[in-house]
Amino acid sequence: MNVVLGVSGGIAAYKACILLRLLKESGHEVTVIPTEAALKFVGEATWEALSGRPVASGVFSDVSEVKHVRLGRAADLVVVAPATADLLARAAHGRADDLLTSTLLTATCPVVFAPAMHTEMWEHAATRANVAVLRERGNHVVEPDSGRLTGADTGPGRLPEPEAVFALLKGFLTSPARDLAGRRVLVTAGGTREPIDPVRFIGNHSSGRQGIALAAAAAARGADVTLIAAHIDAPLPAGVRVERAGTTGELHEATVKAAAEADAVVLAAAPADFTPKETSDRKIKRKGDLDLALTSTADIAAAVGRAKRPGQVLVVFAAETHDGPEHAKAKREAKGADLVVLNDVSGGAVFGRLENSVTVFDAAGPVAALAETSKELVADAVWDAVAARLPVGGRH
Structure with a gap:
């Protein structure tokens, strides 16, 4: 596919070199359009060597080819990484003062912005308004990571690692479906831990990989995604808003709050x-047997089901070791869910593995069955079922 990689002037421009290589190695043709400021960080020769194509930043090079129109029209995907506060502002206001912004105005394909800037700039009301405008127009604006920035500063505004950005882009490059565009979705992932003392806890073997795959797939299909992550054993996806929860109580509180604004x-x-x-x-010392009294935690699925709005789609998971189909069907009905995803975890299956075997049920019976396939394909099957049940015409 034909990809335009826009690079604006920030220190994170060096990460775009790695992203460019990942795109090229996966077989895509990539044209790099750096801004003049970007060339202060990474030179023209580097972009040309890595892409195998000539590089221009202004509209007055090779005028006869009308690049500022041709590149946007021919692209299957335009990604701007990093996208600075200045670039986001110019894109939101329809500026066409260089080759990159002109290309953005002529592109008819999906456009992805991966912002990178200092925290104060990312959180400024002007930047937030520009991001909102771009999203309203159907562009995908990735939520930046939180971490080390230029100098000693830390906070939200860090460009996600190239591998994470590439994982997000694969959804645009392999599946043209944008059936979740304009929808707000909530995904929870990972296992909770209930403390016994400062060093011990009750938990489970969940890695969070399936929830992470679901969040990444929803983002690639155009959704505004919130991921509430408990304890996970996999990298967080790019392009989603992440909240953390440690215990079931914390997960319950965060999920019920976020679900109120979600379409799915x-x-x-x-x-x-x-x-x-x-x-x-204090740490409990070993002195013979330990009698541990337990009590039930909050039922998150039931709480979300009770508050479910008309038109909202709720999906629950049922990890079972026996009587799977019967229990899954009963769970869907008891929680007020539209869909239940059954996976058999007997013998240590599923947890921590890269593959999953699931059956998706609705009120009438199975709607999808996948045996030993990737969790990414499971995620797409779930979103196919969700998209088919969302009301036409936007949020309700």
Whole structure:
């Protein structure tokens, strides 16, 4: 596919070199359009060597080819990484003062912005308004990572690692479906931990990989995604808003709050069903047997189901070791869910693995069955079922 990689003037421009290589190695033709400021960080020769194509930043080079129109029309995907506050402002206001912004105005394909800037700039009302305008027009604006910035500063505004950005782009490059554009979705992932004392806890083997795959797939299909991540054993996806939760109580509170604004809720996390009645603030010493009294945790799926709005789609997961189909069907009905995803975890299956075997049920019975396939393909099957049930015409 033909990809335009726009690079604006920030220190994170060096990461775009790695992203360019990943795109090229996956077989795509890539044209790099750096801004004049970007060339202060990474030179023209580097972009040409890595892309195998000539590079221009202004509209007055090779005028006869009308590049400022041709490049946008011919692209299957335009990605700007990094996208500075200045670039976002110019794009939002329809400026066409260089080759990159002109290309953005003529592109009819999906456009992805991966912002990178200092925290104060990212959180400024002007930048937030520009991001909102770009999203309203159907562009995909990736949520930046939080971490080390230029100098000693840390906070939100860091460009996600190239591998994470590339993983997001693969959804645009391999599947043209944008059936979740304009939708707000909530995904939960990972296992919770219930503390016994400062060093011990009750938990489970969930890696969070399926929930992460669901969040990444929804973002690639155009959704505005919130991922509430408990304890996970996989990299977080680019392009989603991430909240963290440690215990089932924390997950319950965050999920119920976020679900109120979501068009679709997919509860893929594995919350602990029990928590100690009492927690010690000191490490419990080993002195014979330990009697541990447990009490049930909050039922997150039931709480979301009770508050479910008309038109909102709720998906729950059922990880079972026996009587799977019967229990999954009962769980879907008891929680007020539209869909239930059953996976068999007997013998240590599924947890932590890259593959999954699932059956998706609605009220009438199975709607999809996948055996030993990637969790990314499972995610797409779930979103196919969700998209088919969302009301036509936007949010309700």
